Amino acid sequence: MDVLYEKSFLTKPDVAMKILAQNPEGFFQQLEGDYAWQMVQGILDFSEKAVFAPYNEVNAEIEQLQREYMAALMAAFPNKAFTRMPIVPCVLLMVKYKGITLEIRCNSIMLLI
Numbered sequence: 001m002d003v004l005y006e007k008s009f010l011t012k013p014d015v016a017m018k019i020l021a022q023n024p025e026g027f028f029q030q031l032e033g034d035y036a037w038q039m040v041q042g043i044l045d046f047s048e049k050a051v052f053a054p055y056n057e058v059n060a061e062i063e064q065l066q067r068e069y070m071a072a073l074m075a076a077f078p079n080k081a082f083t084r085m086p087i088v089p090c091v092l093l094m095v096k097y098k099g100i101t102l103e104i105r106c107n108s109i110m111l112l113i
Helices: 002-007 013-022 024-032 035-076
Strands: 091-097 100-105 109-112
Touching: 002 035, 013 024
Parallel strands: none
Antiparallel strands: 091 100, 100 109
16 A cells, blocks of 8 residues: 555645646646556546446346335325435445545545545
């Protein structure tokens, strides 16, 4: 982890922001070779294939069943009010290291520096 932290320009916010401000195209070129970015891309690629795609398939079925259940409740109890509670996104991975947080959720990715 130390090697990753030391070799990545993303772990140095002042350097990353300077590169982005001075040369946006160069920033994205440098990003492709960055160690931390490569690690995140590997996690994202794996997660897309092994987690997100199967989750989305199952979730579509679950949402349809929830709609049918809600319709049946409303039909059985027409004088009652119903609301669907929001589903909190699940956290698949959270790494905190030297002030940087990488959080991968079922529906979003956050890299906090």
